[in-house]
Amino acid sequence: MPSTLAGRADLQATATTRSSGLVVVLAFSGIVVSLMQTTVIPLVPRLPTLLNASAADTTWAVTATLLAAAVATPVMGRLGDMYGKRRLLLVSLALMVTGSVVAALSSALAPFVVGRVLQGLAGGVIPLGISIMRDALPAERLGAATATMSSSLGVGGALGLPTAALIADHAGWHLLFWISAVLGAVVAGLVLVLVPESPVRTGGRFDMVGAAGLSVALVCLLLAISKGAEWGWGSGLTLALLGTAVAVLLVWGWWELRSRQPLVDLRTSARRQVLTTNLASIMFGFAMFGMSLVLPQLLQLPTSTGHGLGQSLLVVGLVMAPQGLVMMAVSPLSARISAARGPKTTLMLGALVVAAGYALSTLMLSAIWQLVLVSCIVGAGIGLAYGAMPALVMAAVPVSETAAANSLNTLMRAIGTSVSSAVAGVLLAQLPLPGGFRVVLAIGAGAALLALAIAAFLPARRDG
Template identity: 35%
Template sequence: MPSDQKIQPTHPRILLLVVLLGVFAFALLQSLINPVLPVLQRDLGTTQGSITWVMTAFLLSASVLTPVLGRLGDRYGKDRVLVASLTALAVGSVISALAPNIAVMVVGRAVQGAGGGVLPLTFGIIRDEMPRERVPGAIGITAALAAVGGGVGVVLSGPLTDLFGTRSLFWLPLLLAIAAALAVHLVVPPSPARSDTGISWLSVALMAAWLVALLLPLSQGPRWGWSSNLVIGMLAAAALLAVGWTLIERRSTSPLVDIRMMRVTAVWTTNLVSLLFGVVLFSVMAFLPTFVQTPPAAGYGFGVSVTQAGLLLLPMTALMFVAGLVSARLVRRLGPRVVLVAASALNVAAVAAIAFQHDRQWHVPVAMGLLGISLGLAFATMSNVIAAAVRPDQTGVANGVTANVRTIGGALGIAVVGGTVSTHTPPGGLPTEVGYTLGFAVLGIAGTVALLTSLLIPRHPGHTSHP
């Protein structure tokens, strides 16, 4: 259908609802599979170390492709690239749903990672099409929905698996992605302005290389040996590649990530907090369902079903949504720094409770409730701190970077916690309680660093020129 035949929305809310459908489809995939990883492991006949790549491949792919698709949207039209991103998400869902083995499923999950482009593209479309005074609120809703969608996935995975089997967890996002792609094609108008600058594919290759060089040894360290030459060599290579990528980005006239913008105090502090919150969020959603499903005979766990595990995590999703709604009022009254400091403190308390107080089932929903309040306040507030700290034309790009950094943090967290748990897993047996305790304690360290970093965020992060 030609772009001039698109149905123009009668109200900005119609456009917002359409793009939010795509955001929800992608967010759902970030956690829908996590609670059933043990079931998938048995179905595919693979090991615990291999099954974690179902998550890592998705997050790694999203980390690399999110800024690339955002830049392609600037050049070829955000509406067109958003449709392409949602289409790739749908194709990856089909591959994963039909995968006969772990290798094919990992490929499908990597293709699904292209759905990460919906976040910067949605932020850009909101910036282009919404009235300026409504942009911060719309961006806050988008950021909150991206987090809430992840929690919904944890809750829905059990009932869907019980009713339709594990492969149904890929068919649902497929339907949502198709519906979102069609709605975007019909409703979202062509981008009003497009960049004529190209993309530095060398920069893309370097970014992909240093992320892979970092995540691969973190996830495979227990198998290869943390002191092995391979692990140390890849980590060193990751550091060198990251430095090279940064230098190229600084000199580029059309960088994937504007390094100058990232040097603004409100921007880099908020992005560091976002990365550390990503470490906590994705790791909890990945490993806590497995923890509570473990039979008590192992010395921990409650032996609950997948559905019951989702219900134990339900307070996180519900309170995350409520906290996201009230965050704007709290920011206006107390300021963004106070809200982020409070959210970070709740984050530390929640993770500490998970690590050291998990003997009774009721301990889990209480900790998840605290975590939900923390995440809801933090994600909505961070998006508006970024919007206030950068130029209006950078709102979409800057918030896209923040979302992408959170995804990278998730990949790092899953790799580190997965490696810690695997280190304390006897051959052919279940992980020990010590492995989970240490893994969750690592998340507490990440939360503490986020708390300290949030203290550095300016009290009034208004827009300032790049240094």
């Protein structure tokens, strides 16, 4: 009997070690992808000179990645459910590595944008990772693991900005993309060794018509949102893109409801818990980005303006870094609150904390320590909420649709972020500073409160 008990203990210890290794590798993959997304930020003002192109054209280095990620996220999620989440995770990482190498070898705009598109196609890594966790981990570990995976996005951004600024200033910008390629290759190797393939698959045929329709609609919508200020919100091109997006989405919805194996199961997505969580996610995406737009500008504006702090991009990165680290730090707390009171409570608490942080920020814009404090408060709220969202979604969808459902939720956050960027850009261009900053931050608080109100309509804990 003692030997039997010892054997069981050894097996449990081995299983725990494997589970911990899987969580670490998947979270690391999320950090690497978010690092990749942050890498280009310090280069944006320099890209016209580096690539011998106009400032308007070089904005495609950012826009192309956004569009590619939006298209890839739901497609990779559905393919993961059908053909294996680990397999599609490896495909995503391979695309990121390829894109990083192409960008690292580029000296002109066209190949650089191609590289950024390939990097953006790795946008499905985090929802795929969360879905793998649902299949591979015991229920008691799933909440903390998914919260950690969700917060990896903030950690990557936190570490990426100061690191990218430092490397770009002292070692050359191409090195940033070589580092991204190496990290991506390392993660892919770790996934091959430590992450098992899930046996849960839907099989069937991939919905090519649905994928094409959603891709066209998303590209038109996000292109109009991201370029509307530049082209003019009332311009023919902007209005045509928005009209096309609406028309295609209506036809796409009709097709998906009649398809036997749709890209997105709209009936499942219309369930109260899934729909409400996705609506709240849009608001959180909107709220989160306001701080990311205001703080860098406020920090870098010359002190001669009377409201700027005259800091370098490296200092901006160091000020923003604690926010992402706080997101990771609160992820275990998010899991504990969800386990004790349900993820609905965690999501509502996160919204309240974000709103409080934004409200405080409208009064504290005059010193670096104040900006660090308010960004950390907002980061804590986002960390709480982002840990709850996957739990809410996964509790309401079949196991066979986990990756697709998580990918759709990630896409909703991205849409909220894009709209936030457009709204804040217009306001900061039209309103005098620092009043414009305070208006954007107040809108961020309002978006968080709206997320709180939406979350209140989530079902009771029995569904969470």
